[in-house]
Amino acid sequence: MSDRRTGSDPTPPAASGEEAGAAEPVYWDDIEVGAVVEGGAFPFELGEIKDFASVFDPRPTHLDEQAAAGTFFNGLAASGAHTFAAWARLYWELTPGWADQAGTDISRMRLLRPVRPGDVLSLRFEVTDKKPYPLKPGFGFLDMEHDLRNQNGKTVLRMTCRVMIEQRSAG
């Protein structure tokens, strides 16, 4: 795995220079504490913000510019659930070939700034710890710090989480 990616190229690194899917999976064993992964570009268009909110979070803050102007947000902002979904997409894009994961346990998640129409989010995460999962041989834990940032470099969502991922022996 590459320890650092920069810029906003949304292409998963595994697809560059080799057949996608042909690479050996990335297992728990392969991921080092201190690894930093960074990149992606997830755009929030006005219509998509409203479409998402109309299904999942139909508050005036997310649906109606005029009503939103009078709220704490001082204007229309994406649903926090939409922001979290963008995190899921960017995390997937930035971890091509990573083995099966499950059991996400978020020990802290904060929505620090509103996401506005026209914003483009990128993700930076760092692996802060790892250990085998004693109750489930063949899996291991990764502890991570995630920062989802807008195009101005300001963090909109910050999250500390633990994921369970396959060890090589389980592959």
Next chain:
Amino acid sequence: MSDRRTGSDPTPPAASGEEAGAAEPVYWDDIEVGAVVEGGAFPFELGEIKDFASVFDPRPTHLDEQAAAGTFFNGLAASGAHTFAAWARLYWELTPGWADQAGTDISRMRLLRPVRPGDVLSLRFEVTDKKPYPLKPGFGFLDMEHDLRNQNGKTVLRMTCRVMIEQRSAG
């Protein structure tokens, strides 16, 4: 506010028996520690699970029954981001007329069980504490415990969070 709702009626209670929007907003002042709110019915259809995942979390686990059968999940399951989005919808439905909220701070969120095609989720939450927000007059904090459950009463997502909501004086 009603302290307890049961059953799976997905209609927001504010719309029953009165004009929606005509009621006085529910402010921080009106919400009591110990209040329990419960109800809603959010269905997960196979096509919707795949549609959501194709945009936000395109893993085989969420997109492809055959591939998912070979994973830790033992079958296709909804994206955790989709499950969280369903929480947002149910929380909105169960809090009709609540004043403007912002700044959701999640101190713990766990995805405890997979959500399967055909599952119908409901939400139960309890207000565990409240206090004024000293840095922003006119707002207050509510601490809450949320349990998102499937039709068998099993918790799929559990979350401890704090929201900021308007006080009556700010209305």
